[in-house]
Amino acid sequence: MPCRGYPGRVPYYICPRCKERSVDIDAHEGFSTQAPACRHCGFGFLFELLDDYYPAPDTGMVVTDQDRRVLAIGRGVFELTGFPEADLMGRDLVEALQLSDPKPVELAREWGVRRLGERLSIRTRGGHEKPVVADVFPAYDADGGLLVALTPRRGIADNETPESDSKTESGSG
Numbered sequence: 001m002p003c004r005g006y007p008g009r010v011p012y013y014i015c016p017r018c019k020e021r022s023v024d025i026d027a028h029e030g031f032s033t034q035a036p037a038c039r040h041c042g043f044g045f046l047f048e049l050l051d052d053y054y055p056a057p058d059t060g061m062v063v064t065d066q067d068r069r070v071l072a073i074g075r076g077v078f079e080l081t082g083f084p085e086a087d088l089m090g091r092d093l094v095e096a097l098q099l100s101d102p103k104p105v106e107l108a109r110e111w112g113v114r115r116l117g118e119r120l121s122i123r124t125r126g127g128h129e130k131p132v133v134a135d136v137f138p139a140y141d142a143d144g145g146l147l148v149a150l151t152p153r154r155g156i157a158d159n160e161t162p163e164s165d166s167k168t169e170s171g172s173g
Ligand SMILES: [Zn+2]
Pocket: 015, 016, 017, 018, 019, 020, 038, 039, 040, 041, 042, 043
């Protein structure tokens, strides 16, 4: 039996697609069996969070079911992974992206705990290992899925696209 609604708590929602956050102030006005849709991009459902969460501009979000299979992919995931949406849908997220450590995802699944700031790497479609920070959120509804937010880690040595070229100093006459 789903246990929705936490007394004295305002639920936070985030859209996995466009990452817009919302506070559901209408939650007490009427209960619906369906999760609310995003008012910004029209995406079909919002993910409920225990606390407000601020994704980075280049964070990509993936929603999975309780078997880690990808249900939805947000903006930024393609840029991050190189995989188009169709290549990830329905696949085991850990296998598809070859997460360097499945533990954060497993802990979130098994214990329903958030895992924030996990330093992992993924393998992009092109076969490159890419360091990311993963934030994993368990769903609070009966479906028991996960929201996995992946943010590229910057400023590390193995970044394969150095940006120094455009900033070469010039002007020594
Ligand atoms: Zn949205």
